[in-house]
Amino acid sequence: MRIALIGIGKIANYQMQAISHTKGIQLVGAHDLDPLRAEELPGSVVFYDDLNKMLQRSDADAFLVSTPTYTHFEVAMKVIEADRVAIVEKPLSTNQQQVDDLMTAARTRKLPLYTAFHPSYGREVEWWREQRDDENFEMGHLIGFESCFSDPYCMDGKLTLGAVGKSGAWIDSGASSLSILARLLDIESMSLVDGRMTAIPSLNCAQVQGLGIYRFKTNDRTGYGIVDTNWTLGKNYKTTRLWYENGVIELDHAKEYGKLRLEGMEELVFNLATDKPRLVNHYCGVFANLTELFEQQTDNKELCEVIHRLLFAAL
Numbered sequence: 001m002r003i004a005l006i007g008i009g010k011i012a013n014y015q016m017q018a019i020s021h022t023k024g025i026q027l028v029g030a031h032d033l034d035p036l037r038a039e040e041l042p043g044s045v046v047f048y049d050d051l052n053k054m055l056q057r058s059d060a061d062a063f064l065v066s067t068p069t070y071t072h073f074e075v076a077m078k079v080i081e082a083d084r085v086a087i088v089e090k091p092l093s094t095n096q097q098q099v100d101d102l103m104t105a106a107r108t109r110k111l112p113l114y115t116a117f118h119p120s121y122g123r124e125v126e127w128w129r130e131q132r133d134d135e136n137f138e139m140g141h142l143i144g145f146e147s148c149f150s151d152p153y154c155m156d157g158k159l160t161l162g163a164v165g166k167s168g169a170w171i172d173s174g175a176s177s178l179s180i181l182a183r184l185l186d187i188e189s190m191s192l193v194d195g196r197m198t199a200i201p202s203l204n205c206a207q208v209q210g211l212g213i214y215r216f217k218t219n220d221r222t223g224y225g226i227v228d229t230n231w232t233l234g235k236n237y238k239t240t241r242l243w244y245e246n247g248v249i250e251l252d253h254a255k256e257y258g259k260l261r262l263e264g265m266e267e268l269v270f271n272l273a274t275d276k277p278r279l280v281n282h283y284c285g286v287f288a289n290l291t292e293l294f295e296q297q298t299d300n301k302e303l304c305e306v307i308h309r310l311l312f313a314a315l
């Protein structure tokens with residue numbers, strides 16, 4: 001599969017590393033509004049200073065949109081309207097109408113549309129799915145969850161450089177958390193109980209804090225959980241706890257480990273980090289999933305719609 005990149009910023013660097021580690025995928029072209037960004041590219045990749053030119057001339061099979069979140073809609077729509085395949089960094093866009101419009105545009109043209117939910121491919125998430133599927137621990141039923149995504153993007157009342165290109169605590173991190181939950185429980189059974197957001201008019205972001213309370217079904221029982229996103233805690237802390245009848249598993253998405261506490265047993269810690277940066281591990285998972293779906297000529301539109309519906313419901 002040949003990929004072209006739109007937006008050569010911070011995240012593109014990790015994406016390029018992951019592409020070089022994934023069989024069957026190759027970076028062939030790239031575009032950025034800032035021509036100086038071309039310096040980041042390997043020599044074999046063609047840089048285009050104009051997106052329309054790239055969409056007309058590149059032999060890429062798909063175009064990965066890694067521009068700031070508020071531009072995803074406009075850029076992804078351009079790709080689709082040129083009858084080319086778009087892969088978009090999560091979140092797909094910043095409101096429900098834009099998600100609906102992109103989906104309609106892609107479906108009308110019978111084009112795949114793939115959203116890159118990179119945190120859901122964290123090694124700790126993959127690891128817990130394996131443990132659960134192999135029934136390695138007697139956990140009992142899942143009864144609840146708590147997923148916290150905190151970034152130090154608002155300090156001393158001001159947004160930090162890390163917030164550049166992001167839309168808001170809830171829009172950006174809520175999508176991450178929900179995509180992880182989609183791999184750990186039946187996301188289609190989830191519905192919103194309540195949403196609580198903090199927006200500060202003097203700060204140029206949609207919200208600095210956001211919380212969603214959800215209910216979900218598991219084996220005909222109802223469970224409850226919280227997604228908690230925050231830019232004001234001053235720390236990089238990303239953890240999902242899953243409470244089962246017989247214990248709790250804590251997945252640390254920032255440090256890549258799993259911590260298991262089962263009733264009557266000592267706490268067990270499983271270190272899942274590798275020599276690669278966490279974000280490279282994530283994108284290796286994204287590209288493995290993408291190439292598999294591409295071979296089957298399919299995408300993750302339906303999953304993307306469920307995640308964004310739950311995300312925007314809380315606003």
Ligand SMILES: NC(=O)c1ccc[n+]([C@@H]2O[C@H](COP(=O)([O-])OP(=O)(O)OC[C@H]3O[C@@H](n4cnc5c(N)ncnc54)[C@H](O)[C@@H]3O)[C@@H](O)[C@H]2O)c1
Pocket residue numbers: 006007008009010011012031032033034037066067068069071075089090091118164165166172
């Ligand atoms: N930085 C992270 O840790 C991180 C992690 C996961 C996902 N993301 C997501 O990736 C996306 C990009 O984030 P980033 O941190 O790499 O941002 P960034 O600001 O570092 O890079 C964005 C790049 O896009 C270019 N650009 C802006 N508008 C453009 C347009 N209309 N057309 C072409 N190029 C354009 C900019 O010149 C810049 O080089 C965001 O949606 C963000 O939420 C970022």
